[in-house]
Amino acid sequence: MARKKGRDISGWLIVDKPAGVTSTAVVNKVRWALGAKKAGHAGTLDPAATGVLAVALGEATKTVPFITDALKCYRFQVRLGQATKTDDAEGEVIESSDQRPTDDEIRAALPLFEGDIEQVPPQFSAVKVDGERAYTLARAGEEMELAARPLYVESLTMISRPDADTVELEMVCGKGGYVRSIARDLGRELGCLGHVLWLRREWSGPFEASDGIGLDEIDALAKTPELDEKLLPLELGLDDLPELKATPEGVVRLRNGNPGMVLPGEADWGEEAWVSFEGKPVAVGIYKSGEVHPSRVFNL
Incomplete structure (x- = not known):
């Protein structure tokens, strides 16, 4: 078996992921820029999502499960009055409603999504169905009955109401949460439908997006000691x-x-x-x- 080429470098590089790229593409960019033999991330972000993507290098990959299990914070905006195929702004609108809840009605509904809840993943998700990814089947036009999954939500808070059609929320939750499902189910609960307009992961365990490095800076510092200096120690993944x-x-x-x-x-x-x-x-x-x-x- 051929040995992987690259440096034996260990630690964490915290990336502030932009919209429009996959989490895998970010990991590949980091591995290339650092010349690392081994890399992985601690929790996928949808391509349209932004924010903290913690990339583990070398021996730090052994600590990934501890970050995956840690609490995470998401800031997101929900478009009220429309349901889409993908439960986000990239999908086709499949149903509309003229009803709009008041601020008080929204706040009253949020506690229904806190604590230990059951959540059905979006049709367009990476959940496996008979060995196939759900998004692959969904793109082929199939509709699936996806099983509900447990999720711990520590808090779900209304941040602002820019207009009648939109509400900005913040959620702190455990692993396995789909923000798109929260938007979809909240819209149904309020009787107005809903989908995610934008989504940002503010922090994940001990790592914060505000401390993250952008892809442009990674390109600029690729293969230099300055990029090595951006690495955080492996043990931060063991913070809990x-x-x-x-x-x-x-x-x-x-x-x-x-x-x-x-x-x-x-x-x-x-x-x-x-x-x-x-x-x-x-x-x-x-x-x-x-x-x-x-x-x-x-x-x-």
């Missing part, structure tokens, strides 16, 4: 886990994939934690009786 420090004997065992001794810290018995030694991340695992049993080991 307690840190434990390995003993000199424990770090040797952990690096070989075995349970290793750690110094007393903030982790409780049976809790997942990450382990460092002399300031560098070593592993992630379960803390038990003075040892961490590793599930991921970092080769740094």
Whole structure:
């Protein structure tokens, strides 16, 4: 098997994704610009969406699940009075309504979409149906009965009402949320229909769009030390886990994939934690009786 070419470089590059490009295209651009051997992202954004896309390089890809599971914040605008095929502004309008809710009616409906809810993904989504992506089937004209999926919504807030036809909202939620489904279902609940006009991910776990780098700057700094300096440390992907420090004997065992001794810290018995030694991340695992049993080991 041919070995992947590229540098063994590890860390996070936070991109402020523009509209009109796919998340995969952004990852490919970052991998090329940094000459990296390995890269991946922590949570897809639709091509039309903007905002934070956290790209993991090298060993940081092992921390992607922790960012994927973290809370995320979306700012978006809903066009009231129209339903579209794609539940966003790119799709054909399939139904219209002259009814428009008041601000108070909108605010009263928002709590219905908070907490642990069940959400049906859009027809045009990456959900798999009998091995095919739903968007592939939808583009071929098929209509599917997609199963509802659980979603945790911490908050859904009305930010502004620019006019009778539009409302701007902010949602903080867990993984697997479709903002387009929120817009669609809110419109139905209000009796006026609705779809997403624009969508921006403001933050994802510890990463914020305001700290992100644009694609133009990535192009300008490609293959330079200045772009390397934009990388954030791998351990930021472990922000939600307690840190434990390995003993000199424990770090040797952990690096070989075995349970290793750690110094007393903030982790409780049976809790997942990450382990460092002399300031560098070593592993992630379960803390038990003075040892961490590793599930991921970092080769740094």
